[in-house]
Amino acid sequence: MKVLRRSAVTLVVLLLAAGTIRLVLGEASPKKVLTGRSAFVSSIAVKPGIFRKIVPADLPKPYATKSVSTKSRIVPRPAGLLPQAPAGFKVGLYADGLVVPRVIRVAPNGDIFVVETRAGRVHVFRGISADGKPQESSIFATGFHEPYGMVFYPLGKNPKWLYVANTDSVVRYAYKNGDLKATGKPEVVIADLPSSRSRDENAWKAYDLAVSQGKTPPDHGHWTRDLAFSLDGKRLFIGVGSASNVDDPDEHPSETRRANILEYTPEGKFVKVYASGIRNPSGIAVNPTTGQLWTSVNERDGLGDDLVPDYITHVQEGGFYGWPYYYLGDNPDPRHLGKHPELKDKVIVPDVLLQSHTASLQMTFYDGKQFPAQYRGDIFASQHGSWNRLVRSGYEVVRVPLKNGKSNGVYEDFLTGFLTPEGDVWGRPVGVATAADGSLLVSDDGSGSIWRVSYTGK
Template sequence: MRTHTIALALSFATLATAAHSQTAPVLTGQAAFTDYSKEKPGVRRHLTLADLPKPMPESSVTNRPELVPRPEGAWPQAPAGFKVTEYATGDFVMPRLVRPAPNGDIFLADSGGGRDEDNGRVIVLRGVGADGKAAQREVFATNLDHPFGIAFFPADNPKWVYVANTTSVVRFPYKAGDMKASGPAEVVVRELPGYAKLTGGGHWTRDVVFTKDGQHMLISVGSASNVDDSDTHPTEFHRADVLEFTPDGKFEKIYAAGIRNCVGEAINPITGALWCSTNERDGLGDNLVPDYITSVPEDSFFGWPWWYMGGHQDPRHAGKHPELKDKVRTPDVILEPHFASLQMSFYPNINKRDADHAGNDFPVAFAGDAFAAEHGSWNRSKRTGYEVIRVPMKNGKATGEYEDFLTGFVTADGKVWGRPVGVTAANDGALIVTDDGSKTVWRVAYVGKK
C-alpha cells in the first residue's frame, strides 16, 4: 500500500529526468526507431521515408501489453522544470479524449465498456483544489454509445456541445458554466459507419471538430479492418476517411481519404488547417508502418489500404491502383510504427493569453507546438509508445521531429501500468492527460524558472 508521504513527495516533486529539449541531440536514421526502454523526456527523434525498411510480414508479432496496477513509487516522468500530479482518479470506466470549454472546464469522454453497451458518459472537471485535484466534478451526460470526440459550437460563445458516438453525432444545449446538460441529446448525424454492425469489429472512435470559419463539421471515421480492400469490402464504405458535414448534420463530401484511423483531430490555431493523429496498419514487421501526425488538406489522399507513406505499396495489395501512387501524400511527422497515436492538440500561443489564464504556462518555446498521446503497441516485439510526445512547430508547420515528453508508464521488465489517450492544454497553461490504463487524469504544470 502506498504511503501518503510517498505519494505526496512524488506528486509535488519536480521531475528532472532529462536535459532541456532545446539542447538535446536529435536521433536520426535507424537510431530514431525506439522502444519503451529508450523513451526519456527530452529525447528527440526524426524519422524519414529513407529510414523505412522493406515489408516483412513474416516477422510480424503479437505482443499485447500486460496491464498491471501502478507499482509502488511509479509516476509519470516529465522534463526538468515540470511537476506531475493526479488531477482526477476513481469511477472512470474508460477515460479517453479531453477538450477544454472556453470557460476553462475540462470535458472528458468516459467511453464506457462493452461492445454493445450504451453506458458512455461525458464528465466535466473544474478548477484545481488545494490538493491538486479537480475542485469540482460532475456528469454532464449519460447513456451515450462509446463517446469520444467533443466539440463546442460556435467556438467563441458556444450554444452546443457536440459529442461523437460510434454510430452518430449528437449535441446538447450549452451555455458557459454548465456542468450538466440542460436538455436532451439532439441527433445531428444519425448514421455513421459503426463497429457494432460489423462481424470483425473495427475502429470505434469518432472525433469531431469544426473548421476555423465554423461553416463545416469534420468527423473522422477509422477503418473497419487492418488491410481490407475497400473496393471489395462494403463495410469500408465511408471509413478511413474524414467526412464533411454542415453544423446541422447535412453530409457534404469526403473531406480527405486513405487515412486508416484519424483518431485525433485538431485545428491548427495559426494556419486554420485540419491536423490528424493517425493509427497506421499493422502486420508488416516491427518498423512498419509508421503512425503519423499530419496536416490534412481538403481532398487529400494518404494511401490506405493500397499504399502508405507517399507511394510505398502494401505487398498484400500488390499491383492494385497504380494510378494512385503519385497522389499519396507523405505525412508531416513520421512517428514510431505501432505507437497507436491517439488524441493530439496544439499548445496555445502564450503571448496572446488573457491575464486570467496565466499560471502554469509552459516556456514560450512551446507556444504553437503540438502534443499527442501514444497509447502503445501490440504488434511489435519490444513495446513502444505508452507516452505523450511533443511535436515542435515553426509558424504552424511541423519540423518533422518529435520529442518524448511524458514517459514512465512501463516498468523496467516491460509490464504496462498506464496508457495515455487524451491530451489538451487547460486554460491555466497546465497539460491535462488521460490514461485509461490506470484510469487517471494527470496534470502537468511548469514550475521552473519563468
C-alpha cells in the same frame, strides 16, 4: 571541432557510429535529435526530452521481421510511480477512478470535459485546487454508445452546443458556460456514421475476456470518432477509421466512407470526403493560428515491427494518404500489389513519422501561457501503445515543435514512464488538452486517471 554560432545553421549534423545525431538550435539550448535506426527506441528505454526524426529512407522492407501480437495486460500502478516529463516540469495526479477516460476538451470557462467510453458518459471537472485536484465534479450526461470526440460550438467564448460523437452517430446538447449537467435531451445531428460496432452490452465483456487471456480480441473495426470545427464554424470534420486492417474497399462494402475524414455542415448534412486513404484518423484538430486541419493516425499492421509508421500531419483537402494500397508515398502494400496504379503518384507523405504501431490518439495545439514561449502553438499527441510489435513502442505523449505552423518532422518524447522497469504496462495515454491555467492534461485509460503536467522551471 569548430564552435558553430546559432545563427549559422538550423541543424548541425554529426555522424556517429551508432547512427546520425542532429542538433536542433531553435530552442534555449541545443537539442540532440536521434535519426536513422537510432530513432527507433523501445518504450522501456525512452526518456523525456529526447528528440527524434524518422524519414521513409529509415524504414525496412515489408516482412523484414515477423508480425507478432503482444497485447498488453494492464497492471496496477506501482506505489510512487508517476509519468515523467522533461526537466522543469512537474507531473501530478489530477483525478482517478474514471472508467476508460478518453478525449478531453476544455470549455471556454475552464471546465474540463472528459469522455468515459466504457461507462458511456461525459464527466465534468471544475477548477484546480492548491494540491492540484478538482474543486468540483459532475456527470454531464450518460447513455452514449462508445463516445469519443467532443467539441463546443460555435467557437469562441460563448458556445451554445456541446457535440459528442458516438461510434455510429453524432449528438449535441444545448450548453452554456458553467453547465455541469445537461439541461435537456440530446439532439441527433448525424444518425448514420459508418460503423460496424455492436450496441450489445456484451461486446466489451468479450473484448476484456480475450485481453485477460492474452488473446486477440474480436475486431469490429476502428470505432473512435473525433470531431473538429473549422475556424469559421462552417465545417464539421469527423475522423472515421477503417473497418479492418487492410481490406480492399473495392471488395468490402463495410469500408464504404471509411478510412476518411468526412466533412458535414454544423446541422449534420454530409458535404464530402475531405481527405481519404487515412486508415484511422483517431485524433483531429484545427490549428487555431493557421486554420489548417491536422490529424494523428494509426497506420496498418502486419508488415513487421517497424512498418508502417503512425503519423501526425496537416491534412490536404482532397488529399489521398495511401491506405490500403500504398504507404508514405508510392510504397506499395504487398497485400494489394497491382491495385490502383493510378493512385501511386498521388499519395501524400505525412509531415511527422512516428514509430510504428504506437497507436496515436488525441492531439492538441498548446495554447496556454504557463509553458515556456517555445512551446506555444506546438502539438501534443498521445501514443496509446503498441500490440503489433515484439518490443513495445508508444505509451507516451509526444510533442511536435512547429515553426510558422509547419513541422520539420522532428518530435520529442515528452511524457513517458507508463511502464514499470520490468516492462509491464500500467498506463496508456489517450486525451490531451490545455487547461485554463496553461498546464497540460492527459487522460490515461490504463489506470483510469487524468494527469496534470505543469511548468515550475525547477
